[in-house]
Amino acid sequence: MGKTVGNSITLNYDAVDSVKGDYHLNASEASALDAGLTGHEGTHAGSGPSVFGFLGMHGEKAAYTNESIVYQGLHNTDRPTLLWNESWATLDEQTINQTRDQAVQHVLHPDKVEAPIPHVQGNFPE
């Protein structure tokens, strides 16, 4: 939905609008998504190309973390990406950070969830 090269940020609002439609976001949630995405891409701004870019790493952990913090500040539960939940405000600071980190890892590494092995003739996967 966004691309950042040097200090130039490009946001794809067709893609953003598609998410707003898919998740039936209300006006408040839609505005929060705009802000969160801007915060995400802003994290990348100014960092410039690096050797990590060739390895497919573009500081995404930091960017998703900042996006989560934007949602926290806006008191917006992030339904599409699950980066912030208003109920997390009941946790202490250390646990909030651990929970946020876990949420970011789930976005970055969904493939760590084991895929089920197709079952044959009633033998279900363990």
Add this chain to the structure above:
Amino acid sequence: MKNLASLLSLVLYAVLSYGQMDTRDTPLKVTMCDLYEHPEQYAGKIVEVRANVSGNDLALDDFSNQKSCSAYMKLHLELPKETTPAPGFDLVRGDAYNELREKLHRGMNVIATYEGRFDPVFVWRDQKRLKVGEGDDKGYGKNHRYDGRIVLRKVSDILARAVPRR
């Protein structure tokens, strides 16, 4: 007469037993907020709850609305075969459970309805982690990070949508 009394007693016992079994096995339909705010009330009971699930450890959370709850618990799903003591029921494996794992593996935003036994250990209120109920004192899951668990008996009504990529 004595035989008739015995027969009536037997019938009465069977009816009462059936009633108890029915009550115990019928899941209580709750929200995640219900579980967070009244964990003692639902401890050890079979509940049915709708929530998001994520990650390899099947973390549960409710992202369905903007209203925050007055309490919170980090919950996750556990499979009966991984649970001690054994829960006395098995997971109903089938298409829904396989679909859940597949959608998670593909990195999708997954919401489903879960039926299982609710085991709370801690609850968060006002930034404090408070002990509730009985069970493992350290919490559940990897590094005991979870305040409670739902021992999964059945999963249904899966809604999976793509997570928007940045």
